[in-house]
Amino acid sequence: MKKVLILEDEVSIRSFVVINLRRAGYDTIEAGTGTEALERLKENPDIGVAILDIMLPDIDGFEVCRNIRATNKTIGIIMLTARSQEMDKVTALMTGADDYVTKPFSPAELTARIDALFRRIGGDTSSEGEVIRHGPFVLNIRNRTLEKNEKRIKLTQVEYAIVKLFMQNPGRALSREDILASVWGRDYDGELKIVDVNIRRLRIKIEDDTANPTYITTVWGFGYKWGL
Ligand code: CA
Numbered sequence: 001m002k003k004v005l006i007l008e009d010e011v012s013i014r015s016f017v018v019i020n021l022r023r024a025g026y027d028t029i030e031a032g033t034g035t036e037a038l039e040r041l042k043e044n045p046d047i048g049v050a051i052l053d054i055m056l057p058d059i060d061g062f063e064v065c066r067n068i069r070a071t072n073k074t075i076g077i078i079m080l081t082a083r084s085q086e087m088d089k090v091t092a093l094m095t096g097a098d099d100y101v102t103k104p105f106s107p108a109e110l111t112a113r114i115d116a117l118f119r120r121i122g123g124d125t126s127s128e129g130e131v132i133r134h135g136p137f138v139l140n141i142r143n144r145t146l147e148k149n150e151k152r153i154k155l156t157q158v159e160y161a162i163v164k165l166f167m168q169n170p171g172r173a174l175s176r177e178d179i180l181a182s183v184w185g186r187d188y189d190g191e192l193k194i195v196d197v198n199i200r201r202l203r204i205k206i207e208d209d210t211a212n213p214t215y216i217t218t219v220w221g222f223g224y225k226w227g228l
Contacts, residue, residue: 001027002118005050007037007064008080009057013103017051020107025142026114034059038067041075049076049117051110052097054088062095069096076117080105132167134226135215137206139167148206158183159202166216166226175223199224 004026008014011032018028029044031037034056041047050068054061065077079092079100092100098120099113119133132139138147144160146153155163161183165174176195180188183195199216207213219225 001025002049003027003029003044003047004114005029005031005037005040005044005047007031007034007051007056007061008053009033009055010053013053017107017110020111021114024107024111024114033057034061034064034067037064041068041072047075049078049114051078051080051101051114053080054082054085054092062091065092065095065097076114076120078110078113078117132164134167134170137167137215139164146206153205155202155205158198159205162198162202163206166224170226173219173222173225177223179223195223 002025004021006014006017006021006028008017009032014030014032018030021028029040029047031040035058037050037052041050052061052064056064059067061079065079068075068077077097077099079088079097081088081092081100081102083102083104089100089102098117101110101113115131130141132141136149138150139145140147141164146155146160146163162179165179165182174182176192179195180190180192184190203210203213203216206215214228216224216226217228
């Protein structure tokens with residue numbers, strides 16, 4: 001699970017952020033002071049993104065940011081800035097933050113920024129509870145849903161399993177046997193044709209033009225692949 005550190009001394013704001021991030025599927029680590037944040041980071045080297053408030057009772061958020069950056073170039077850092085403090089945004093980026101969010105912010109806004117940062121820093125894309133994006137598609141592995149251009153596409157369990165297999169192996173030719181074994185299981189002794197039937201149905205649901213598929217393409221005499 002993706003881990004996020006939240007450094008914020010105001011307990012009400014911190015709890016609000018934590019609740020919303022957990023709801024969005026993140027694992028959260030909390031800190032109320034700069035010193036505490038640096039300790040938590042040492043204990044949890046797998047933290048992918050840190051959210052840092054600026055005004056803190058001990059060292060300020062900029063100092064925390066500098067401290068983190070001195071030893072860790074890869075972690076994503078988002079600073080929480082006050083709307084009235086234009087300079088803070090510049091300072092935040094100067095001290096090594098990747099992004100900033102202005103208070104007051106909505107949970108959706110913060111989550112979107114964290115998601116974007118995890119994508120940019122190339123977080124662990126293989127683990128469950130992730131989203132896989134490709135062109136107009138967003139596959140949400142936790143919710144088992146597929147969206148195309150932000151519209152939900154209703155899939156059967158089998159269709160979902162096929163799409164997931166494809167999206168986890170973009171551009172790779174998968175034999176019909178591979179698809180059958182992966183989706184129906186190695187013990188399934190049905191016909192390979194069931195793969196073709198499901199792909200035909202899937203294409204109707206996801207392709208722009210079923211006659212000229214561009215997402216699930218045919219590899220003649222072999223199987224199928226995701227993408228052209
Ligand atoms: Ca504060």
